[in-house]
Amino acid sequence: MKNFKTPLLVLAIALLQNCSPSKNLGNSDGETQTVSALENSTFKKSFASIKAEEMKTNLFVIASDEMQGRDTGSPGQKKAGEYVVNFYKNLGINHPPTMDSYYQKVPADFMNKKSRGETLPDSENILAFIEGTEKPNEIIVISAHYDHVGTKNGVVYNGADDDGSGTVAVMQMAKAFQEAKKSGKGAKRSVLFLHVTGEEHGLFGSSWYSENPIFPLENTVADLNIDMIGRDDQENRGKQYVYVIGSEMLSSELKKINEATNDSTVKLELNYKYDDPKDPERLYYRSDHYNFAKHNIPVAFFFDGIHEDYHKPTDDPDKIDYNLLQKRAQLIFSTAWELANRNERIVVDGKNTR
Numbered sequence: 410m411k412n413f414k415t416p417l418l419v420l421a422i423a424l425l426q427n428c429s430p431s432k433n434l435g436n437s438d439g440e441t442q443t444v445s446a447l448e449n450s451t452f453k454k455s456f457a458s459i460k461a462e463e464m465k466t467n468l469f470v471i472a473s474d475e476m477q478g479r480d481t482g483s484p485g486q487k488k489a490g491e492y493v494v495n496f497y498k499n500l501g502i503n504h505p506p507t508m509d510s511y512y513q514k515v516p517a518d519f520m521n522k523k524s525r526g527e528t529l530p531d532s533e534n535i536l537a538f539i540e541g542t543e544k545p546n547e548i549i550v551i552s553a554h555y556d557h558v559g560t561k562n563g564v565v566y567n568g569a570d571d572d573g574s575g576t577v578a579v580m581q582m583a584k585a586f587q588e589a590k591k592s593g594k595g596a597k598r599s600v601l602f603l604h605v606t607g608e609e610h611g612l613f614g615s616s617w618y619s620e621n622p623i624f625p626l627e628n629t630v631a632d633l634n635i636d637m638i639g640r641d642d643q644e645n646r647g648k649q650y651v652y653v654i655g656s657e658m659l660s661s662e663l664k665k666i667n668e669a670t671n672d673s674t675v676k677l678e679l680n681y682k683y684d685d686p687k688d689p690e691r692l693y694y695r696s697d698h699y700n701f702a703k704h705n706i707p708v709a710f711f712f713d714g715i716h717e718d719y720h721k722p723t724d725d726p727d728k729i730d731y732n733l734l735q736k737r738a739q740l741i742f743s744t745a746w747e748l749a750n751r752n753e754r755i756v757v758d759g760k761n762t763r
């Protein structure tokens with residue numbers, strides 16, 4: 410999760426927003442949304458393959474001191490990236506067919522033009538891909554950033570929750586989709602597992618991807634973005650919940666689908682506190698989904714809140730609630746599964762608030 414320090418831009422956007430009609434962001438209207446794709450046994454098996462223990466194993470590597478806080482372009486980040494790539498290779502999950510590796514280079518020049526004075530080296534997004542069986546040209550993106558803030562004065566900022574939790578959740582979901590594919594009953598639409606870089610410095614990896622997409626943006630159905638889903642915040646201590654942001658902004662169907670899949674699976678409390686572009690914390694603009702939303706692609710952003718270890722060296726893997734991480738990953742997987750398997754792609758009928 411990116412820090413919030415762009416006061417001028419914020420002011421300008423806030424002023425613009427105050428001039429536009431407000432959009433109702435309350436609970437959805439109770440219309441039932443069918444989630445028929447969740448009935449079959451392939452789904453159930455894949456769903457059950459999302460396991461707390463496996464995510465824990467991966468997170469203790471990705472958020473270990475060896476990765477040196479995964480600062481953008483650093484050797485530690487590259488090492489974490491190699492671990493992610495090897496995970497995909499071992500499962501037989503390939504990169505997109507038009508790429509010659511899992512890496513999409515994000516050039517230093519691109520980042521440094523936009524950065525706030527830092528000089529960053531080249532870095533890479535990591536892309537893994539599972540082709541759809543019936544509508545391979547329609548893409549569901551599941552994204553999370555794998556960079557963090559590095560080290561300060563010799564202290565490693567491990568970023569276990571931010572965003573090691575999203576990173577291992579994306580990996581685990583890919584495994585679940587691959588299990589279905591291997592059984593001969595893969596998802597109808599294609600799924601792109603997108604690990605972006607440069608998030609902490611300014612959402613650079615997702616910005617680069619959205620300007621240099623591997624699959625046409627018009628064929629990109631939705632982005633489900635995950636940034637911090639392994640902890641709880643003060644307000645929700647001990648609760649089984651997740652914050653969901655942006656899910657009805659661009660498509661009237663996405664929020665309903667997410668609620669319906671939640672009802673028929675993990676039954677978390679879906680908290681919409683931050684689901685408003687005008688919220689003072691401005692979370693709608695603060696993670697990688699925004700770079701899809703600004704291109705009119707429906708998004709849902711899953712988040713656990715600003716907790717006491719946010720951007721501190723104490724954001725460690727032993728503080729993650731792995732059972733809660735599993736439930737949140739299963740919810741996002743279920744929504745992705747439904748989006749990838751329903752007959753019609755979701756409508757884009759909302760408006761961009763940019």
Ligand SMILES: [Zn+2]
Nearest residue numbers: 410411571609
């Ligand atoms: Zn962060």
